[in-house]
Amino acid sequence: VERFKFAAMSNPILVLGAGRSATVLLDYLNDLAQKGNFRFTIADADEKNLSSKTSELPHADGLIFKGSEVSDFASLIGNHKIVISLLPPPLHPKVGKACLETRSHLITASYESPEMREMSKEISEKGLIFMNECGLDPGIDHMSAMEIIHDIQSKGGKITKFTSFTGGLVADEFDDNPFKYKISWNPRNVVLAGKGVAKFLQNGNVSLIPYHRLFDEYETISVKGWGEFEGYANRDSTPYAELYGLEGIKTLKRGTFRKKGFCDRWNVMVQLGLTDDDTNLTFSEGATYSDLMEAFLPGFKTGQFEALSAFCGNEKIASDILDLGFGGPKTEKLDRTNGKPADYLLDLIVKKWVLLPNDKDLVVMNHCFEYKLEDSDYQTVSSFGMVGDNSIRTAMAKTVGLPPGIVAKQILNNQFKQKGLLLPLQQEIYSPVLKELAHFGVSFFTTTRPLS
């Protein structure tokens, strides 16, 4: 651990990992530091990236940090009171253990892990707050849903159905490829999205969709003001029945939005096996994406369009996939000669689905509740959409970055009575966050109508 400017001791907040999507969070913390007359610390492995960030942030100090063990994190954290970790989720348990050692609070935008749950008792005993799932999805989705759930329940309503979808997409003006998708967040997560089995409640039954059916079994959902989207189920929704205080609910489904046309095309990638992340494949130097396709579709190279059309059962989709770089005049060379299918696919979409400097991304969220109140049935729909400023100050960077910043401010000002391992599901947590988010343009449009 090499010090950059100042001793970290003087700084209450440490941001771990300063990738592209950290920009808005860092600006927020810089403003906070200016108003509060303190400094904050950014730790990152990449010296150049770090200098470029801190040079624009007069109240930030940079630390080059390359460790990955609990003891590395603990000596990095030192006297920082609050840690916001933007590191890859598998590192969070180690950061958590370090925070227990240094008696620091921890905020992440990632799913609460079983390892983190094992620390729960010690977190509480030490009077600390570890708040996960505090970004966009999971994060703002929880907070905005809980505000409505608590409102319905306070009136005596009983919620029977709740579905919630969120998408990190590209604004209509800039969605100029047939997948209608550009990359506004970690591209590896785009390639691996939906891996495993999706699980949710449907009409009183647990429902499971295996990965190979996920992009085939999407639903189409209209979001007022933003158009129609394809929604597929995301991970395991069932624990949220209890977490949201919706025990006995019949339908509960959290999901992901894509624009119309994406799922049918991505489904072909899944059906072919191109998203596999386990099997090594080697090619000779100079091999192309057409060679890669041949591995999944024998005979492809001798009749690309025919072979792919037959596989897809759809000529337009086949031609769109060829155009992505798999065949025809747009065939791309492989960037590596050794890797998993998912690696090769990642290389391609990172090149093809670039959010250009002046492109704008789009975040869309839609909640739908059905509930019974005094013998009548109602439906409440609540949605929000946001277009980013450009490829740096994206809607994604805002909605993922601001909640951890606001939570950090609240902790710094000692505003939360609750301590321990938390999700942003309690009013004392979500209310101030949602209130402040509204100033940044995160405002929900909510309508309620009786169900006949």
Place this chain on the structure above:
Amino acid sequence: VERFKFAAMSNPILVLGAGRSATVLLDYLNDLAQKGNFRFTIADADEKNLSSKTSELPHADGLIFKGSEVSDFASLIGNHKIVISLLPPPLHPKVGKACLETRSHLITASYESPEMREMSKEISEKGLIFMNECGLDPGIDHMSAMEIIHDIQSKGGKITKFTSFTGGLVADEFDDNPFKYKISWNPRNVVLAGKGVAKFLQNGNVSLIPYHRLFDEYETISVKGWGEFEGYANRDSTPYAELYGLEGIKTLKRGTFRKKGFCDRWNVMVQLGLTDDDTNLTFSEGATYSDLMEAFLPGFKTGQFEALSAFCGNEKIASDILDLGFGGPKTEKLDRTNGKPADYLLDLIVKKWVLLPNDKDLVVMNHCFEYKLEDSDYQTVSSFGMVGDNSIRTAMAKTVGLPPGIVAKQILNNQFKQKGLLLPLQQEIYSPVLKELAHFGVSFFTTTRPLS
């Protein structure tokens, strides 16, 4: 470790794990011990099972053994010269490490693992033999193929294509369910068969089939004297190009046989997601396989046959699956209320696909070679089939159990020049094994014809 009869010191051979499929191996070793005037040891966790085995084997001593750590295995092995491990494959690396400590030879019928490969140098340095893949498949398939490969190559032939399929099935007289399948080996492996991505060489290209397409993309292969079988690709065949000395071969595929009708039906299980082994599912007491199906096929319970027919696109298959226990008058209760889908499916097939005491199993193997010799093209087909005696002395127990026994005899008699981490691919290994196997009915029918 409790001693049963004699000190293990006097015994040169230790068999680890004495499940049902060990019977034929144990008989073979008992004969060997009688002829050689020595005793051998069987170690198993189940005292009752152990006593029933040793009571029928006058030359065997039993040891109750419940350990699972290297040190447990090492003290169990002690002075035994040769260990034959029939334990679950994940335990083999620990058994291997113990054998390095005790300087014992090791024989298994399981695939050589990366962990075992890490021990390769030490195995050689200590002059030991660790021989894996020494059962039926992998095992007899390697040995019988290598005999033909070496024969073709010794004449100057160049092999361009090699496919090899093996099936552990049930004899025609007793295949009285629509899946034409009964369980003659580890039933969990039947449920999880094919998980991962199958990889092989096809016309000079590497070809991959993801799990969800595996049971849809089988081929139909006729085996002289035994009928037609469905063959699907098994694991990664590509390393065998080098291992078999077939560098540059265009097509190389190892696969698994099922009887006609199996793959289309099993494919429905895979498509539904019922073979998933990752996601926990809980049910209330008294729930049935119809409730389980509902989780994968919403609406199933309100119209079983219609829902399943629509999913399968085939009424006969839908009705066969209902009859297996998922619906209609044959609906089965769940045996557990908590488990993965694969656990529930396992419970069902263990009940429904029982090899009854007088049922006979069937093992079928088929190799097909194409090669060029003096400017002509030839095809050699070599196959063998064996029907078991009954549900105990199965063809599976014979073909999995005899090769390790014969290899143990060869090691005991110091017949192998080669030492180290071995597969049964060299003539000095496979020749005596195949020769002795022929006395037990494992004999191949081989024909060669010119290809026009």
